[in-house]
């Protein structure tokens with residue numbers, strides 16, 4: 040990490056000797072004052088500032104557990120110099136509590152409020168561990184520091200570089216979104232410390248020849264609960280399986296996991312749990328003033344606009360739930376010129392731009408609209424004045440991390456949460472988690488409405504209209520996908536009003552709910568669907584034939600079904616006078632006979648056909664019916680021959696008709712597929728993008744999930760069905776757009792391509 044002038048051999052040897060000597064001394068010192076396992080050094084009195092440090096005249100060592108200055112710790116001169124140059128002198132609570140344990144080589148589960156200095160609590164032991172092991176370039180990867188987001192990875196890398204600048208370790212930042220992955224592959228084997236996101240690390244494990252972590256000494260998970268979360272599960276499990284079990288593991292977060300399962304996954308050995316703020320009255324920093332405001336969905340943009348206009352000299356971080364929301368608010372508000380620079384940050388931006396925006400926001404007063412990509416770990420130069428949560432966070436942990444972007448270390452900060460009437464439960468949950476919130480009312484007189492202006496902007500800029508539609512859909516989708524159904528209930532939202540508040544002239548269709556919600560709230564629309572109706576039935580209500588009651592297909596036995604077949608069949612013959620069976624109508628009949636589903640309920644029996652019943656009210660099988668229509672034995676014989684002949688003829692005709700019908704069906708399906716492909720080309724790409732925006736892309740996108748979403752084209756009917764099944768599983772209506780609508784869309788598309 041540090042740059043050194045070329046040194047003579049003699050100087051090098053001298054340095055090496057003094058390092059060896061220093062390491063021996065440090066090891067003795069650490070050994071002599073090891074804190075009790077399970078103890079919290081915070082409970083000990085700090086050493087007086089002027090007390091002697093290190094080896095004392097009597098040969099013993101000074102106490103380091105409980106001390107509150109970095110200079111009193113058994114750490115190398117190189118690390119101490121780095122800390123001094125960064126102006127770090129006094130330790131924060133989490134540093135005081137954890138460093139005495141971690142310097143002894145113990146596994147740590149560290150939990151402390153946001154902005155309380157957890158980064159140094161793992162950077163220092165990492166440097167010391169490798170230093171004491173005399174780790175060199177030829178030793179390869181000695182430490183991995185994992186971060187859930189690229190920005191946080193970048194920030195950790197900077198801290199590591201500045202505090203470790205006097206050490207000679209090589210370190211690399213391995214994060215997604217950087218184009219130079221091939222160059223990275225060439226160098227990664229020579230790096231000692233990797234700061235990385237899980238996806239990129241796994242990519243190297245999979246693709247870089249001879250990539251080797253078998254000598255790993257320390258594994259660090261910053262924002263550990265997030266990395267251990269389901270989103271990263273597959274990547275993390277794959278990574279862990281390639282790491283040696285014998286290593287030191289350090290986990291830190293403001294909302295720490297204590298799950299035994301998680302700890303077992305990481306093979307932690309009797310970890311020291313150090314939750315330094317557990318006794319605190321609040322789970323958030325004391326200097327943070329938190330408020331909540333009741334804001335209906337359709338008033339959110341008015342409120343946000345008014346808030347920005349009222350705080351033009353502040354640095355405001357605004358959280359929204361999806362990339363599309365962020366883009367929409369950024370693009371429209373920019374056009375409205377609020378009088379303060381606006382910026383946006385989300386997972387779908389190029390990495391260089393993301394980094395640039397992050398640094399600019401640290402430097403000047405401005406408003407940064409962001410997804411949760413900026414919610415964890417980022418330290419915006421301690422200078423965020425306000426955190427505004429326009430969309431409710433998914434849970435209390437997400438809330439804590441978002442507001443934690445302000446009031447860091449010793450500075451103060453303020454936050455406001457917009458809660459919708461349907462989300463009031465969130466306030467209770469936050470209170471239970473020791474989060475002090477003051478619910479305030481906005482001054483109605485100061486609220487400026489922007490929806491009218493947004494509507495005219497959308498007329499002027501058609502791109503904005505498209506963006507507004509996507510923002511509308513992705514927001515509803517994000518609510519629909521939330522796990523906590525007590526708080527997030529898409530059926531309680533005023534859909535039309537929300538659409539209008541975005542400036543949209545019409546409420547867009549919400550395909551994932553399979554309902555056209557025009558003119559209705561979702562709850563109204565959902566109330567139209569019969570209870571216990573499975574997804575696939577929503578668009579296919581059975582058509583009742585008034586003349587013949589429909590048999591319950593589940594209740595009907597096989598014979599019932601067959602009886603219905605023959606019933607249709609014979610009734611037709613009767614109607615046609617037993618002669619003209621090879622008509623167009625019978626072609627259709629033949630097709631229906633092959634389709635079990637429709638036969639079961641017999642809803643397509645041609646209108647005007649008759650069913651004959653016996654005295655007890657049972658329908659007669661066709662042959663019995665023929666017999667019944669004849670009086671004597673001869674006529675039965677005659678009729679039998681006639682019937683056999685007729686059946687042979689019918690079989691032949693049906694075969695032909697069936698073939699024609701299958702050809703027709705194949706042709707129709709092919710045409711449909713082509714149209715769907717064209718539509719998919721635009722629509723599905725956007726939907727996939729939205730899904731990523733909602734879930735994975737805010738954080739580093741776990742690679743498995745991206746793979747799963749790579750496009751599949753459906754060339755066979757089976758695959759078509761499979762797709763419908765998959766979509767249904769995802770809660771997406773495969774048939775949400777009718778064929779007629781699809782055709783109309785495809786035609787429009789074709790026209791636009793030719794014009």
Ligand SMILES: Nc1ncnc2c1ncn2[C@@H]1O[C@H](COP(=O)(O)OP(=O)(O)OP(=O)(O)O)[C@@H](O)[C@H]1O
Pocket residue numbers: 126127128129130131134151152153154155156157158159292293415416417418420421443444447448
């Ligand atoms: N001992 C210290 N003395 C002075 N400043 C410190 C000290 N330790 C950390 N800081 C500063 O405090 C700020 C917050 O530190 P850090 O980013 O490590 O917090 P954190 O606990 O990791 O927060 P989060 O939970 O949000 O990730 C940083 O600006 C850092 O430089």
